[in-house]
Amino acid sequence: MNNHLLRAALDAAERGWHVFPLRPGSKRPALHGEERCPRTGECASGHRKWEERATTDPARIHRAWCGRPFNVGIATGPSGLLVIDLDMPKNNSSSDTPSGVTTFKALCERAGQRVPTTRTVRTASGGMHLYFTAPPGVRLTNTAGTLAPLVDTRAGGGYVVAPGSITPGGSYVVVDDRPVAPLPGWLCEALQGPRRTPQPGPVPLATSASRYAAAALRNETQAVATAADGTRNHTLLRAARALGRLIATGDLTRAEVEEALSRAAAGNATQPERYYDDVIRRGLDWSIAHNSPRRPA
Known part of the structure; x- marks a missing residue:
């Protein structure tokens, strides 16, 4: 058993993955905690946690696994890995509770993506x-249910039990030994959460604008800054036309409106700046031409 688990630890290290011992037959780290730290050896300059003590050094791995049948933990952060853990429902769950595999497939379908193929390990629980x-x-970092129910992730600050390890519930076994794939971009974005849209700061008014004009400028720039994908250009054009009327009446200057709308569009941009500047220019030109008072003949 020691040789089998030693080989599992060395195999992971050969892939560049940092390993550390787990208690025999368990998923818990076998390394001492801070309260029992002897402040010697690796911890001579201060306690080092399991993530810091995980290693790819074959000599250290041989020393650690030579005496006891430790299971193998892979520190995902130092190893440059993100592992998606598709869990099984707990014993006290309803019989029709879907597994993590099922909810992950549904997540991929909703996103219009294929279920990604990569190195896959069956866990002791199935x-x-x-x-x-x-x-x-x-x-x-680690997540629990962020992507979907019973779909967790292990990354910085986390670890997974390596294949070859054995617990009372069963073994960890490689079921797809293909190379590890890069994390798909859409999953990376989902794990990072919604991006916060920068809000435009107040634009100093060069004119003695009325409260109505100042409020209109503030509301239109806010609408542009928070416009959803697919509506941004229409919102920007509409805002330019609305504010162009106030330029025509002398309540706002063209320079301050162009600056405010350009800053709002830049904080929520998917196109080059010149693209939005052209939309602003066209909207203002149209509005000013249609709202300027006619001069007497």
Whole structure:
């Protein structure tokens, strides 16, 4: 058994994944906690947690697994992994409660995406671990049910039990040994949550605008800044036409309206700045031409 688990730890380390021992037959770390830290060896300069002590060094792995049949933990953060954990319903759940595999498939269907294929491990409970490489420069952490019910993730600050490990409930077994795929972009965005739209700051008014004109400028720029995808151009054009009437009446200057709308569009942009500036220009030109008072003949 020691050789089997040692081989599992070395196999993970050869892939560049940082491993540490779990208690025999368990999913819990076997390393000492801070309250029992001897402040010697690796902890001589201060207590180091399991994530910091996880390693790919074969010599350290041999020393750790030579005496006891430790299960193998993979620290997902240092390993550059994000693992999606598709769990099984608990024993006290309703008999028709869908599994994590089922809810994840439904999530992919709603997003119009295929279920991603990658290295897959069957867990001791009958669930699945889907291994992905984490995107560079993006800080992802553990989640529980964020994507869908019974769909958790392990990334920075988390770990998974490596295949080859054995618990009273069963073994962790590789069921798809293909290379680890990059995390799909749509899943990365879902895990990061909705992006907060920058709100435009107040634009100083060069004119002695009335309260009505100032409120109109504030409301229209707010509408542009918070416009949903697919409505942004229409909202910007409508705002330019609405504010163009106030330029025609002298309540606002063209410069302050152009600045306010340009800043609002930039905070919610999917197109180059010149694209939005052209929309603003066309909207203002149309509105000013149609609302300027006619000069007497």
